[in-house]
Amino acid sequence: MQQKVLIKLSLSDKKKGRSKAMKIAVSISGVESAALKGTNKDEIEIVGDPVDAVELTRSLRKNLGYAELVSVAPATGSDQKKAEEKKKEATTAAVAWPTYTYGGVQPYYVYQVPNQEPSCSIM
Numbered sequence: 685m686q687q688k689v690l691i692k693l694s695l696s697d698k699k700k701g702r703s704k705a706m707k708i709a710v711s712i713s714g715v716e717s718a719a720l721k722g723t724n725k726d727e728i729e730i731v732g733d734p735v736d737a738v739e740l741t742r743s744l745r746k747n748l749g750y751a752e753l754v755s756v757a758p759a760t761g762s763d764q765k766k767a768e769e770k771k772k773e774a775t776t777a778a779v780a781w782p783t784y785t786y787g788g789v790q791p792y793y794v795y796q797v798p799n800q801e802p803s804c805s806i807m
Contacts, residue, residue: 685733685758686716686731686732686733686758686759687731687732687733687734687735687737687756687757687758687759688729688730688731688755688756688757688758688759688760689729689730689731689732689735689737689740689753689755689756690721690727690728690729690730690753690754690755690756691727691728691730691737691740691741691744691751691752691753691754692722692726692727692751692752692754693705693726693727693728693744693748693750693751693752694726694748694749694750694751695726695748696749698724698725701748702720702725704747704748705720705728705744705748706718706720706728708740708743708744708747708748709728709730709740709744711743712730712732712735712736712739712740712743714732714733714734714735714736715730715731715732715735715740716731716732716733717730717731717732718730718731727754728744731759737753737756738753741753
């Protein structure tokens with residue numbers, strides 16, 4: 685079941701802080717979408733399957749200074765549809781690139797070391 689997490693941020697450097705917050709938010713496992721909301725874009729809304737809201741808030745506090753967990757709620761129908769569409773688009777976009785070799789096949793050398801007796805006279 686998807687959930688929506690809303691976290692309020694206090695950013696001193698707006699542009700750099702927003703991009704840093706987005707990077708932190710999407711690095712957490714289970715996050716499917718992240719968006720900046722609010723009048724001054726000082727809130728970040730995260731939608732995902734099993735998102736750990738406490739871990740996310742702790743990471744934001746550690747790197748940005750101030751973060752307040754406002755709400756954790758189940759995602760509404762439109763949020764779930766958007767996340768499912770993004771997930772479908774991401775799974776169908778897999779491309780297999782051909783490999784190219786230049787100059788032929790590289791040789792693979794195998795060396796065999798003969799079994800030697802120990803050179804230590806004590807043993």
